[in-house]
Amino acid sequence: MKIILSFFLLSVLAFSPDLSGQSLVNFQHLNSLTERIEFYGDSVDIIHVYSNYPDYRWVDAKESGPEGIACVDDAARAAVVYLRDYELNHSVSSLEKAKGLLKFVLKMQTDDGEFYNFIFADHRINRDGKTSYQSFGWWAARSVWCLSKGYRDFISIDPVFAEKLKVAVERSLPHVEKLLDKYGDVRVVGRLRVPQWLMYTSGSDVTSELLLGLLEYDQAAKSVEVKNEIVRLCNALVIMQDGDAETFPYGAHRSWETMWHMWGNGQTEALAAIGKAFHDSTMILPAEREGRSFYVRLLINGFMKEMDIAHPEKRVLYDQIAYGVRPMAVGLLRVFDATQDSLYLTLAGLAASWLFGNNVARTAMYNPNNGICFDGITDSVTVNKNSGAESTIEALHTLVEIEHYPDAKKYLYYRKAKQGETPKYLYATFVDESGEELTLAIALKTGKVLLREGGIKAISSEQ
Numbered sequence: 138m139k140i141i142l143s144f145f146l147l148s149v150l151a152f153s154p155d156l157s158g159q160s161l162v163n164f165q166h167l168n169s170l171t172e173r174i175e176f177y178g179d180s181v182d183i184i185h186v187y188s189n190y191p192d193y194r195w196v197d198a199k200e201s202g203p204e205g206i207a208c209v210d211d212a213a214r215a216a217v218v219y220l221r222d223y224e225l226n227h228s229v230s231s232l233e234k235a236k237g238l239l240k241f242v243l244k245m246q247t248d249d250g251e252f253y254n255f256i257f258a259d260h261r262i263n264r265d266g267k268t269s270y271q272s273f274g275w276w277a278a279r280s281v282w283c284l285s286k287g288y289r290d291f292i293s294i295d296p297v298f299a300e301k302l303k304v305a306v307e308r309s310l311p312h313v314e315k316l317l318d319k320y321g322d323v324r325v326v327g328r329l330r331v332p333q334w335l336m337y338t339s340g341s342d343v344t345s346e347l348l349l350g351l352l353e354y355d356q357a358a359k360s361v362e363v364k365n366e367i368v369r370l371c372n373a374l375v376i377m378q379d380g381d382a383e384t385f386p387y388g389a390h391r392s393w394e395t396m397w398h399m400w401g402n403g404q405t406e407a408l409a410a411i412g413k414a415f416h417d418s419t420m421i422l423p424a425e426r427e428g429r430s431f432y433v434r435l436l437i438n439g440f441m442k443e444m445d446i447a448h449p450e451k452r453v454l455y456d457q458i459a460y461g462v463r464p465m466a467v468g469l470l471r472v473f474d475a476t477q478d479s480l481y482l483t484l485a486g487l488a489a490s491w492l493f494g495n496n497v498a499r500t501a502m503y504n505p506n507n508g509i510c511f512d513g514i515t516d517s518v519t520v521n522k523n524s525g526a527e528s529t530i531e532a533l534h535t536l537v538e539i540e541h542y543p544d545a546k547k548y549l550y551y552r553k554a555k556q557g558e559t560p561k562y563l564y565a566t567f568v569d570e571s572g573e574e575l576t577l578a579i580a581l582k583t584g585k586v587l588l589r590e591g592g593i594k595a596i597s598s599e600q
Contacts, residue, residue, distance in 0.1 A: 161549075162222070162536045163508035164231075167215065167529050170195050172207075173237065176260055177244050182237030183207035183256065184215055188529075190522035193509060204266045205255030209245045211526040212238045213279035218534045220286045225541050232290070236298065239287045242280050243305055250308035252277045273312040274336065278343050281309055282350030289357035306354050313351070313366055320369055323376065327395045327447030332373035341377040342392040344370055345403035345464075352411050364415070371411055374404045375423050379446055380430070382584020386446050387434055388426035398443035399461035405432075405468035413475040421475045428472045428481060429586050432465055433579055436487050437556055437565040439497055456521070458513040459502065459531040462491045467538050470545065479544060483588060486548025487567065487577070489539050492532055495552045495567070503532045551575060557593070566592050 170185045172195075185195035185207055195206075219235035222228050245253050245262065253262050254276040255269040263269040284302045291299035322333040335344045348370055355363045377391045389397050390404035405424040412420030435441075440461065444452035469485035472478075487495070492503040492510065497517050503510040510532035512521040539545050548567075554574075556565040564578035578587040578596045589595035 159505075160540060161503075161505040162533055162540060163505050164234075164533065166193065166508035166510075166524060167526075167533060168234075169193070170526055170529070171215075171234070171237075174260055176241065176256075179240055179244065180237075181241035181244060182212070182234065183241055184211045184238070184526045184530075186211060186527075187525045188523065190524070193524055204268050205257045205263045208255045208269070209242055209252055209276040209280055210254060211530060212241050213276070213283040214534070215526070215530045216242065216283035217279075217286055218530055218537060220283070220290050221534070222537050223290060225537065232294070235283075235287060236291075236295075239283060239302065242283060243301065245276075246280065246305055246308065247271050248308075250310070250312055252280050273309065275343050275346075277309065277312070278336065278347035278350065280350075281306060282346055282353070285350040285353035285357070289353050292357060303354075303358070306350075310363070313347070313363075313370075317366060317369055327445075329379065329391070329395050329447060330376050331394055332376045334369070335373050335377075337393065339377075339394045340392070341374050341390055341404055342398070342401045345374065345407040346401070348374075348407040348411060349403065352407070352414060356414065367411060368415070368417075371408060371420050374408060375419075377404070378423050378427065381426060382430045382579075383582075385449065386444075387430035387584075388423070389431040389446065390423075390427055391446055392443075395445055395447040396443060397446055399435075399440060399465070400442075400458060401460060401464060403464040403468060406464055406471050409468065409471035409475045413471070421472070424468065424472050425476065428469050428484065430579075430584060432469065432484060432488070433577065433586055434563070435465070436484065436553075436577060437563055437579070439556075440491065456513040456515050457491075457496065459492065459510050459528045459535070462488060463531045463535045466535050470538055470542060473542070473545075480586065480588060482542055482545040483548055483575075484577075485539065485542070486545035487551060489535050489545070490549045490551055492535065493549050499552075502528075503536070508533065548575075555593075559593070562587070562593075562596055564593055564596060 170188055171182055173182050187196035216235045216238040219231040222231040251271045251273050253269055253271055255263040255266055257263055284306050288299050288302035316334050319334040323330050331339045335341055351367050380386045380388055392398045392402050405427045408420045409424035440457050442453045442455055466485045466488040469481045473481035494501045498514045498520050500520050509524045510528040512523045512525055512528045515521055551567040551569050553565050554568040562578040564576055566574055566576045568574055574592050576589050576593055576596050587596050
């Protein structure tokens with residue numbers, strides 16, 4: 138047993154980040170994927186989609202695929218990260234980088250408030266691609282998010298630019314109103330209730346990213362109408378939640394119809410942030426339920442890609458990606474913000490530790506020395522060592538947030554050493570580089586979450 142533990146600790150040391158005070162957030166690789174171009178009469182920044190092992194230069198246009206070389210999806214999510222870095226760390230360079238990306242997103246909006254997504258190598262807009270056509274979908278939700286956040290941040294810095302961002306957001310608001318034409322319309326799929334006023338009729342995942350943008354706009358513009366729209370969209374997210382601490386699927390928010398997937402499932406992040414801003418416990422409580430029940434089970438049992446809530450035997454473990462980690466880790470931070478319960482800081486740190494080796498492949502996915510984040514874990518022993526824009530940005534988003542909470546950051550170098558189940562508890566024990574143990578458990582009869590220093594004895598001895 139001592140030999141096994143010694144080997145485990147050596148593996149922890151090999152993958153542990155340096156937490157001696159130096160920031161783990163490194164924009165080097167993201168900067169290397171960024172290019173300034175002349176685009177429809179303006180100078181804007183784009184982010185190249187793909188970057189492959191081992192040289193990590195951006196992929197040539199001929200290898201990028203038919204959709205194009207850069208997209209709004211990545212520019213918008215990167216702008217959000219840079220703006221958040223500015224808000225938390227007062228980085229002027231991050232503010233300037235965000236502005237270049239926001240200018241690109243503005244150019245990709247149509248006159249009626251929808252968005253295109255990709256551009257080709259010759260910098261023409263891809264107007265017909267299956268992931269680029271004019272629409273109010275995923276790339277529009279992310280656009281509203283970054284434009285609203287930009288509007289809020291630039292009001293006092295560059296009012297002229299802020300007004301452009303505000304106009305762009307308001308151009309999209311009729312599409313939000315159109316969603317709500319179906320408010321109250323609920324159908325049943327596989328015995329589960331599915332509200333019809335979400336994006337794509339049941340997309341609670343994408344709607345959560347739209348809501349994060351609408352919240353930013355509301356906090357800046359103080360629009361009663363938008364606030365009411367936010368509340369009604371949140372009501373749909375709550376309907377998409379099933380189970381509780383003791384009942385499957387333990388408070389998970391479905392992503393679409395009966396399906397749950399880990400990537401982009403930001404309902405807890407959105408509900409907790411909005412609940413705190415609106416002083417509304419009916420939004421905070423569902424976020425807590427997912428955090429204390431479903432997320433804890435993911436930390437104990439291990440991450441997965443997706444499952445069908447109506448047919449839980451239909452689950453897929455891989456790929457596991459940084460885009461699955463960010464909504465969970467940042468969502469838990471937002472629940473802490475709303476409740477001040479320190480449990481959520483520990484859970485957030487453990488969730489984010491996936492980036493530093495606390496994963497099924499026992500591989501550090503993010504390198505703080507260059508900002509590269511691997512594109513995913515494809516099976517229990519195989520890591521995709523490419524590092525495209527999405528993974529890079531999502532890892533940086535996670536860490537920009539985690540670093541603001543030292544009591545979460547300190548758990549980044551914990552690794553799961555053991556998991557199991559007793560008649561009373563489902564549990565996992567995590568170990569740090571010094572051998573300190575932390576046990577996370579759920580009482581099977583009550584759903585109570587227990588977090589104790591030490592191994593399973595620290596839990597099982599509790600009456």
